[in-house]
Amino acid sequence: MFDLLSQAEAKEINLRDYQSDAIEGLRNCIRQGKRKTVLCAGTGAGKTVMASHLLHEADRKGSYSLILVDRVALVNQTSATLDEYGIRHGILQGINPRYDPYQNVQVCSIQTLARRMLPRSPSLIVYDECHAQYRSTLEYIAKQSQAVVVGLTATPFTKGMGQHWDDVVNVIPTRKLIEGGHLIEPTIYVARSPDDSQLGRNSYGEFSDSSASAAGIEIVGDVVSEWIAKTGEHFGGPVKTIVFSPTVEHGREMCAAFKAAGYNFQQVSYLDHDDDERAAKIAEFRKPDSEIHGLISCGVLTKGFDVPDVGCGISCKPYRKSLSSHMQEIGRVMRSHKESGKDKALWLCHSGNVERFSLDTYDVWENGCGPLDAAEKRDSKARERNSEEREKVVCPECSGALRGSTCTACGWEKPARSGVHAVDGEMHEFHLGSSGMQPRAGLRAACLSDPRKVWEGALAFTSERSAKGEQHARRWAYGIFSGIYPGQKLPRGWFDSPIRSTVDPAAYALAEREVKRFRKGSKRGAA
Structure with missing residues (x-):
């Protein structure tokens, strides 16, 4: 029955521009030898559509492919989507009437996959909601050393993801999906x-x-x-x-x-x-x-x-x-x-x-979520x-x-107050002199007129390089900031502000130069 209906009524997979760009980003990772890549896209970005495209292309080439999901409801939902696009598939989940392990595409419950054998080794594995890290699934993926693995998630924040995935492709920020009417x-x-x-x-x-x-x-x-x-x-x-x-x-x-x-x-x-x-x-x-x-x-x-x-x-x-x-x-x-x-x-x-x-x-x-090593820290911090x-x-x-x-509900606007600086959703006390924070004599970067950008750049720089955890990265960034603005205290609330994935390039470069300057000075002193 499926074959008769799906071929006549199948929808064509039409990728949006940003979805095509994301698929190309995945291909670039594969070309670089990265076998396991997370495709990070918020709700409404079309993760299932992109996954369907990948499965359709693999099926067209005769490759054996799996899409892994962890709930019965998601098995049925995923199967229904593949039916819409006319992608023939079997279902590996309990006693399912659509069990057909010889189809090129298999929708697999991860619980059932842990208990059953498949007749072929997959060339492609798509792991839906990959931030839910199940040991049996990660062990199965590790054994499929020849397979390309694509993880789908909107929230790659689970601790340890950086150990199991080689890279992340950020598809499109949620704000742009809202502005585009998709959300x-x-x-x-x-x-x-x-x-x-x-x-x-x-x-x-x-x-x-x-x-x-x-x-x-x-x-x-x-x-x-x-x-x-x-x-x-x-x-x-x-x-x-x-x-x-x-x-x-x-x-x-x-x-x-x-x-x-x-x-x-x-x-x-x-x-x-x-x-x-x-x-x-x-x-x-x-x-x-x-x-x-x-x-x-x-x-x-x-x-x-x-x-x-x-x-x-x-x-x-x-x-x-x-x-x-x-x-x-x-x-x-x-x-x-x-x-x-x-x-x-x-x-x-x-x-x-x-x-x-x-x-x-x-x-x-x-x-967006930013680099995977920074993103996976977001679920480890307790919020008060x-x-x-x-x-x-x-x-x-x-x-x-x-x-x-x-x-966002009634349009009320928080009134401006003397000594308060509003930045990106936070109200911070900002101790200003007659002309604001004064940088160290001899510095000329344009970003110095905005100390917040300098702090964000320093924090992004140290968080990418610190091997001792987030708090060490924040203290290191504070040291860089203090060297740029001697004698100035970090405004209240900045130290614990979120680590941004996108910062002013000039501020980032300034932080890098400051670290090189310090290390160079330390070597001279030691000599």
């Missing part, structure tokens, strides 16, 4: 959430799910009332919604609270024993006229799950370190969907994650939530999220 920047509200003191920590330094659940259940009523109010204000009534919940127990409480208010919310979780029941819920939710107002997800819809006409997301699962989890979740509501008339998206934060991760999120949206951080990212008028000095 919708959500209107974000910071609503009531549990205090951090109520949240315990697990062995990884993250907030424990049990404590998040207990604290979250106390504010379930606020979650429901906030959703009713905000969807009414922005959409005129209920819209398709995804809720991210810390535990199954919390999800049950949420379902009951929405039901009491007259709305149909259904839970899907990693504890579901009936795959068919879960698939039926998801299939119903995908319908344009779905009877389900919302899905409450406990650990199953964070990565790669796409229902483009979802208009609202609710965050109830707090993270202390995992920027990638926060960004993966918020990405579920950002897709544009012309067919349904969707032109806006809403994000309601009841977890505190916006306060913890907003500055990092906007940095990645603006500049306090009144100072809240002032940077939360509008005092409507509790919307601030981007820079402007509220």
Whole structure:
């Protein structure tokens, strides 16, 4: 049946310019002998389309190719996409009726792949959501020494990725996708959430799910009332919604609270024993006229799950370190969907994650993930939530999220204050003399008039070269900065600011010259 329908109705794969450039970037890595490359692209950039192109080209040449996914829902979603493009394939996942291991293209559940043999060695492996590093999958990839491996992710922030991948190709920043109409920047509200003191920590330094659940259940009523109010204000009534919940127990409480208010919310979780029941819920939710107002997800819809006409997301699962989890979740509501008339998206934060991760999120949206060795550090740093951080990212008028000095919800602008310098979404105290910070006599670089650029350039330089970790890189950068601006203190907030992937080239070069100058002077002194 598939062959009869797919050949007649198959869609042509038409790559956008930036997607073609990304594919060429992958080819350049292969030419340089780099076998394993991460293709980093945010939600809406078309990772699946680019993967389909790669699989189609490999199939056309008769090569054996695998695309690896880690959820049953993603197996079905990926298979459906390949069907749309007329790419014949088998499915390696449990007892699947489309099991056909001799097809050139195989959609593989990584759990099933770890337990079964395939008849051929692959020439191409596409690893979807590769930031979810499973030991069995990494071991399998390591054994396929002749295969080209392409990892797909929007968030390559997992510690250790640099050990398993040779390079990264950054496709396009999220901000450009928003400006191009491919994505919708959500209107974000910071609503009531549990205090951090109520949240315990697990062995990884993250907030424990049990404590998040207990604290979250106390504010379930606020979650429901906030959703009713905000969807009414922005959409005129209920819209398709995804809720991210810390535990199954919390999800049950949420379902009951929405039901009491007259709305149909259904839970899907990693504890579901009936795959068919879960698939039926998801299939119903995908319908344009779905009877389900919302899905409450406990650990199953964070990565790669796409229902483009979802208009609202609710965050109830707090993270202390995992920027990638926060960004993966918020990405579920950002897709544009012309067919349904969707032109806006809403994000309601009841977890505190916006306060913890907003500055990092906007940095990645603006500049991309950057080099892999720097990107993988973003999930290792614990973020604190306090009144100072809240002032940077939360509008005092409507509790919307601030981007820079402007509220993305109501348009309120943070007033300028004497002695305060606004830079890239942060308000920093800036101690200025009559003519600002004075560089060391004899320096002539144009970037010296903007000390912030000089600091960012120094921090980018040291973070790429320090073998002793991020804090060492920051102290080293401070030393460079102090040498350029003798006697000047680093303005408050700069030391811990995000490490940027794109900086002023002149500032970067200045930092490099300063290090050479220091080392040269040290050698003279030793002589």
